[in-house]
Amino acid sequence: MQTPRSLGAALDILARDPGIWRPFAGGTDLMVLLEAGKLAHRHYLNIWNLAELRGIESASWLISLGALTTYTDVRRNATLVREFPLLCRAAAETGGVATQNRGTLGGNIANASPAADTPPALLIYDAELELLSSRGSRRIPYRGFHGGYKKMDLRPDELVGRIFLPRGRTGWKSYYRKVGTRRAQAISKVCFAGAVRFDGKIVDDIRIAIGSVAPAVVCATQTEAYVRGKSLDAAAIAAARQVFAKEIAPIDDIRSTAHYRHVVALNLLEEFLTTTAAQ
Numbered sequence: 126m127q128t129p130r131s132l133g134a135a136l137d138i139l140a141r142d143p144g145i146w147r148p149f150a151g152g153t154d155l156m157v158l159l160e161a162g163k164l165a166h167r168h169y170l171n172i173w174n175l176a177e178l179r180g181i182e183s184a185s186w187l188i189s190l191g192a193l194t195t196y197t198d199v200r201r202n203a204t205l206v207r208e209f210p211l212l213c214r215a216a217a218e219t220g221g222v223a224t225q226n227r228g229t230l231g232g233n234i235a236n237a238s239p240a241a242d243t244p245p246a247l248l249i250y251d252a253e254l255e256l257l258s259s260r261g262s263r264r265i266p267y268r269g270f271h272g273g274y275k276k277m278d279l280r281p282d283e284l285v286g287r288i289f290l291p292r293g294r295t296g297w298k299s300y301y302r303k304v305g306t307r308r309a310q311a312i313s314k315v316c317f318a319g320a321v322r323f324d325g326k327i328v329d330d331i332r333i334a335i336g337s338v339a340p341a342v343v344c345a346t347q348t349e350a351y352v353r354g355k356s357l358d359a360a361a362i363a364a365a366r367q368v369f370a371k372e373i374a375p376i377d378d379i380r381s382t383a384h385y386r387h388v389v390a391l392n393l394l395e396e397f398l399t400t401t402a403a404q
């Protein structure tokens with residue numbers, strides 16, 4: 126394990142031997158894999174002490190969160206609690222206190238699990254990522270970052286540096302449900318986040334993001350497009366269920382069956398649309 130003293134030193138190490146070094150943030154995912162003997166021996170780059178990757182900063186138009194922001198940091202930040210409740214709900218339902226104190230947003234993103242709990246909220250809020258390397262930085266929409274199971278738009282010499290959340294969302298109603306074996310300490314069987322804005326009774330805009338129903342956490346863009354511009358009566362909600370049913374493709378794994386996930390995901394969509402339309 127190498128512990129660089131600065132971000133620049135960390136990026137230089139990654140650039141020298143791309144692919145050799147594995148960033149090690151809170152270690153809550155990596156330690157489980159190491160313990161289970163599922164990680165081949167590699168060189169680990171301890172980024173936990175890099176101050177440049179910490180801090181939650183507010184500008185008038187966005188919030189900038191360092192990749193090392195923990196779930197506890199998220200839960201304690203008054204601006205996030207007020208303006209980004211779905212992210213705070215996801216943080217509150219991730220693991221127990223020890224995991225929340227140590228697990229980071231950057232780690233949750235770069236671990237690229239289809240069952241991760243913060244990605245649906247980050248998708249709903251149109252998050253952007255800043256990726257850093259010794260060559261410079263690039264800023265990309267989080268939507269599209271995960272291209273398949275454990276695949277992402279992150280090069281071997283890059284670190285996730287910061288996560289940006291655009292502010293100024295008004296009039297949105299939101300919904301979040303994590304379905305797991307237990308309320309915390311359990312990885313999701315299905316994780317659903319949604320937000321909708323009405324113009325009178327008509328859906329003006331909508332976001333639906335869901336984990337554990339595809340090889341990566343996904344936005345249900347076809348369902349979003351179907352629902353936009355509609356009044357959410359029983360017939361529209363039933364038709365939205367059908368569009369959603371064709372859009373998702375859950376898998377069987379050790380945590381659940383594809384059938385169970387399919388049924389739960391459809392029920393969560395219906396609950397989201399029904400409850401927000403009635404509020």
Ligand SMILES: Cc1cc2nc3c(=O)[nH]c(=O)nc-3n(C[C@H](O)[C@H](O)[C@H](O)COP(=O)(O)OP(=O)(O)OC[C@H]3O[C@@H](n4cnc5c(N)ncnc54)[C@H](O)[C@@H]3O)c2cc1C
Binds near residue numbers: 150220309
């Ligand atoms: C008991 C327990 C319960 C858990 N419960 C949940 C849960 O309910 N929901 C959930 O989503 N997760 C859960 N997790 C998984 C884990 O806690 C989270 O995914 C956490 O956010 C990982 O962050 P970390 O900093 O510990 O990542 P690490 O373990 O340090 O790293 C994870 C991966 O990300 C890479 N990485 C980390 N930071 C960066 C960076 N800045 N740039 C590039 N790559 C990086 C690492 O190289 C590694 O591949 C749980 C884990 C445990 C042990």
